[in-house]
Amino acid sequence: MAFYVAAMIAILILPVLLVLAASFQGGLEASFGSRRWTLEAYRAIPPAYWDALWFTVRIAFCSTVLALLIAVLAAWGLVRGRLRERRLVSHLVVLPDAVPSITLGVALLGLFIPLGLSNSFTGTLLALTALSLSMGLRFAEALIGNVPEEMEQAAVTMGAGRFTAFVTVLLPVLAPGLTIAALFLFVHNLVAFELLLFISGPNATPISVRLFTDIVDRGVLPQAIAMSAILVYIAIAFYTLVVVTVGVRYVAGSALTRKG
């Protein structure tokens, strides 16, 4: 048992550690110990990277919020409305996940150019939201399915309208699970690449695309590695923030909703 856990951790964490180590050593041939540790690579990060990072953080944040907003309301309708078509809908939303993102990106480009949405914040936002919706919906469906309907029925018999019951009772009960869903979506969106490759442009360059084009043009520069490391720090920071706010028991285990 311990072996499998150790193997899993090694496979998962080692590449990340290598990137982090490399970011302090100015090259991909990183090693632990022998070479000089320095912050030079971080200082060499050009302003264009910071712009791209800021753009990415904003877009990842907005798309996560938007996707969850739609997904939670849709899941509420699907789970509580007892639509006969529910199963079909649940399966349909998995479909985009089955198509390679790069293909979707090409399709989006064809759709966005006539609408003037390619190379824009709005276009990138819509693309990422679409990408997040299927995962968001599955999260939300599972979360809402876990909350007994009596909870909202109790609120309704006490005088709350259906939507008031949703906002005052269901949402707070779902909050921990939704926060974790948001974390997953956000980190996912932060590094989304294939989907955005074609629709990005000078006005809308996510950091992943910026790094890719630089690496293709000029090879792996130390500042690119440093920027990759920064993305890891952001992910860790958000994870920590979520753990601190909703409590470790929701993140580590399977308890996604508040228990009565």
Add this chain to the structure above:
Amino acid sequence: MLLGKLGPRVEVSRLNKSFGGAPAVRDLSFNIEPAEFVTFLGPSGCGKTTVLKMIAGLIPRSSGEIVFGGERIDNLPPNRRNVGLVFQNYSLFPHMTVSENIAYGLRMRRWPRDRREARVGEMLALVRLEGLGERKPEQLSGGQQQRVALGRALAFTPDLLLMDEPLSNLDAKFREEMRTQLRDIQRRARQTTIFVTHDQDEALVMSDRIVLMNNGAVEQVDAPEQLYSMPQTEFAARFIGASNIVYGTYLRDGDNDLIRVDGLEAPLPASTKAAAVGPAGSPAAACIRPEQVVVRPRNAGEDIRSAWPRAFSATGRVREIVFHGSSIALGLDVPGLGTVKCERPAAELQGLNFGDRIGVAIVDCHLIPRGD
């Protein structure tokens, strides 16, 4: 102290519900007087919870009327019916404190803050949870959570309180204590109440009246004593309490009712009979309660005849002895009657052993129409 205002009379008539063509509730009609405690009793799946949810407006009815104090409420959405509902699993809001849970209905009714706080205090006192208002539901025991659910449903003075098997999640000993507490709270608040249960003891102990349901329809509506001593159908006789049911023919002897049981020479005396039993000579069934069966030593036949001159007497063999503390339940093999259940005070049966032959007398019974 404003505990509760006397609510309106509740009238339900010809209520029907079918799920995909299958009838779940059939032509249900009943009335409830203000402050009355009425129990819906029936086996699981008989439609009692469906009725409750239709009254609360949580599921739509197929047809029928629900009237509170002369006004139809069956077309109102559930949040405008002014009905309190206590669920089997309590369904307290886990993110709110006890006080916030109780205040929820008041907030929805836009009560001002000071009135709300006063009412929450009143409710906490009523359900004996003073000092626990700031706790979260998960910090309370099952019985305390139960009382929060009750306080929450009573706070906004509902016209009707509905309780769906609220005691079934409690352990047996505590459940009995809660029966009394719940009834006491209901009396003090003068709260018109419908209580749903499948537990006949609970229904007999707590109710002013019992609506006995079977297969989506009302079987009998009566006070507990009537339901027990004068069941109108075989279903009612079998469902409420223990009983021996035997089939035969209804006879009249002067002013006395009798039943000649198939396969027995002598008739059984019956002091009561259900309304639906036909004229003398029609087929009928006898409901013999275990306490209507008397046992005596085999040589004491004279004793029985002098105490109960009209009693049916025979000799039986003891097949089963179950000690219940103050009483003992016997299973007696009586020729022609099969196994007869009998319950006597423990003191009467000292020295009785399994397999003993014993004098058995059936001193009375209740006649019901013969089932199909």
